[in-house]
Amino acid sequence: KDQLKLEDILRAVSLVSSADAKGSLFDRIATLVPTLAGSKGSSPLTQPGLKVDFYAPNPSNVARETLQAMTPSGTGVATTIVMDQPVLKTRDAFALMFTGHIAIDKPGKYTFFINSDDGSRFYLDGELLIDNDGLHGMVEKQGTVQLTAGLHAIIATYFDNGGGDGLTMSWNGPDMTKQEIPANVLVSAAEQTIQDLGIQAMMEVPGNDAAKTKLLASLLKERASVNTSLQSLSMIPTESWPKEQLGNLAEAALSYLASREPRERNSDQAQLALQLAEGVKTRLDAAGRTRFEKQLAEVVVPLIPLGTVRERMIYDRETIAVQAGRPVEFRLTNTDNMPHNFAIVLPSFMAEVGELAEATGRDPDAAARNFIPQSDKILVASKLVQPEQSDSIFFEVPKEPGIYPYVCTYPGHWRRMYGALYVVADLPAYETDSAAYLAANTLEMKDDLLKYLGRNTDWQLDDLKGDVMHLAHRANNFEVGQQLFKAAACIGCHKLNNQGNNIGPDLTKLPPEYSxxxxxxxxxxxxxxxxxxxxxxxxxxxSGKVLTGLITEETGDAIKLIDNPATPEKVTTIPKTEIESRTLSEVSIMPKGVLNKLTREEIFDLLAYVLGGGDKKNALFEEHEHGK
Structure with a gap:
């Protein structure tokens, strides 16, 4: 009872309207905070079980967004993911949403199974892994994913529309056969501690920045309520930190980052520690800053942003440089209108991996493995990142310097969407003068397509059309045109000279009226x-989800959609009741800028190859004699 009263008092500080009255509370709160029970260490607190929300009546689907837009009729704690829960208020026409985390002990490949009557869905780390929605009897569906050790966010949803009912979840994984997901791996965030409340109450009091900094620095030094202390420090202006506390703050930032696994050093909480470190750097003299930066470099995992260019089917960075033997984290953000992935490949094996991706892109397990081919030449790979989504990829950089290709292996993309990862022995020297560094430390470019990097001419029709009229009088090179048909990624969608795919228009049947x-x-x-x-x-x-693709069939009740023309057998059936809107895209599935990496002469050789139907005997490739 005494603790409950104290909690109420601490929460009430924010309700005090008088600044003077709040100010008079500071000394008492600051004296109290170190004595309160709090969390030790930097790990987030968890408690057994998942949060479960009950909804009635049931909606027509249990997409996460659908339930989040509703108000639950009841909330409780579920030890396992099954239908029978104490929170149930009826046995018919209801929905449930389970929210929390699953604790993964061993990294590896896991398969999750959800069996339900009626519909259900399962989300992992913010992404839909299993869609078992709709009206049906007991149906089991599954999804497979590669997981790291640690906590992973999960949401399971379910609804019963009446009649039969049921919900169960099971899994299998490393050294584990299929079994029900046990209660001991299902956890949710614990309630905040009373020390957290005390810190928050202290931060409600205006002013006293120096005293607040001193107290928070002491808590961090003792590794007490680390998360709340870091969040609170971020609210205090850097210039208000007492000079004598800079050493403690620097030590706290370094200690926090060093305590985390390398793959966790770009989490939201780690970013607060990095923000703290950056603030300390601005207050140190030149010598102190240099020493601190060296210490910080030992624990920081560089976060490297990588994006996509809309309508271009390319990454927004052609080259990236990293320090050999040091971990990094890539953050792939997809702003294109089609899915993409990201794989780093051993030097000289990009073509092998790309061709394997195309050869296996229609295999039954292709989507489950994110269209990443199974190859020991791939060092690390992302998930398949849908439009407007992102993924983080932790990478232990090889110790061997070299130029390592990175590439999108989604079917039809690899010949166009790639870049070069320069793994260097001395990153600061490379960043100071890359040309001088490479002159002194030769790195061989072993993948032919990477030689096109650096070219990016935004060719316009007016730049080229004058010379096109004289194409028949030019010494066109068949072999160059044939090679460029591959290099420019034409071969990924078009067939010519018995090479390529029948995804786009047949180039041997160009309309006769085309000039x-x-x-x-x-x-x-x-x-x-x-x-x-x-x-x-x-x-x-x-549900708010957006799909883009070719409609192959439409009935009164549903449409069938292919979202990747390279895998036409993978058809998604969408009930019309789930469609909010549909519009024709004004963007071609052929990317813009396919000629940007080519020279003027290469463009004409490619154009001659296309116009000549891929036939070496075509008149466009006859030898011309001039001057007669």
Missing amino acids: KVDVLEHLLNPSKKIDKKYQSNIIELT
Whole structure:
């Protein structure tokens, strides 16, 4: 009872409207905080079980977004993911949402199974892993994912529409056969400690920045209520930190980061510690800053952002440099309108991995492995990142310097979407003068496609159309055109000379009314005129999810969609009741800028190869004699 009264008092500090009255409380709160019970260490507190919310009546689907928009009729704690829960108020026409974390002891590949009557879904680390939604009897579906050791966020949803019912979840993984998910691995965030409340009450009192900093620094030194202390320090202006506390704050930041596993050093809490470290650096003299930066470099895992370029099917960075033998974390953010992934490959093996990705892109397990081919030449890989989503990839950089390709292995992408990871022995020297460093430390570029990096001419029709009219009088090179048909990624979607795929229009059957300039314009601006047969649809679902793809069939009740033309057998059936809106995309599935990496002469060789139907005997490749 005494603790409950104290909690109420601490929470009430925020309700005090008078600044003077709040100020008079500071000394008492500051004296009290170190004596309160709090958390030790930097790990977040957890408690057994998952939060479970009960909803009635049930919605038509149990997408996470659908339930989050509703108000639960009851909330409780679930020890396992099953239908029978104390929170149930009825046995018909209801929905449940389980929220929390699953504790993974051994890293590796895990398969989750959800069996339900009626619908259910399972989300892992913010992504939908299993969709078993809809009206049906007991049906089991599964999803497979690669997991690291530690806590992973989960959400399981379920609804019963009446009649039969049931819900169970099971899993298998490293050294474990299929079994029900046990209670001891299901946890949720614990309530905040009373020391957390005390710190928050202290921060409600205006002023006293120096005293607050001193107290928070002492808590961090003792590793008490680390998370709340870091959050509170971020609210105090750096210039208000007492000079005599800079050493303690620096030690706290270094200690916190060193205590985390390397793959956790870019978490939200770790970012607060890094923010603290950056603040300390601004207050140190030159010599102190240099010493601290060296210490910080030993514990920081560089966070490297990597994006995609909309409509271009390329990454937004062609080259990245990293220190050999030191871990890094990539943050891939996809702003394109199609999915992408990211894989780092051993030097000289990008083509082998890319061709394997295409050869296995239609295998039954392709989607489950994120379209990453099974190869020992791949050092690390991301999930398949959907539009407007992101993924973090922790990477132990090899000790051997070299130029390591990174590439998207989603079917049809690898010949165009790639970059070069420079693994160097001395990153500061490389960043100071990369040309001088590479002159003194030769790194061999072993993958042919990487030689096109650095070229990026935004060719316009006016730049080229004058010379196109004289294409028949030019010494066109068949072999170069054939090679560029691969290098420019044309072969990924078009078939010519018995090479390539039948995803885009057949280039041997170009419309007779097309002139040379028309074909060139299509290469430069593929979205200017889109054949309806190859025009994508943008489908927005009632759950908020957006799908883009080609509609292959439509009935009164549903549509069938292919989201990747390279895998036409993988069809998604979408009930029309789940469609919020649908529009025709004005963006071609052929990316813009396919000629940007080519020189003027290479463009004409490629154009001749296309116009000549991939036939070496075509008149465009006859030898021309001039001056007669």
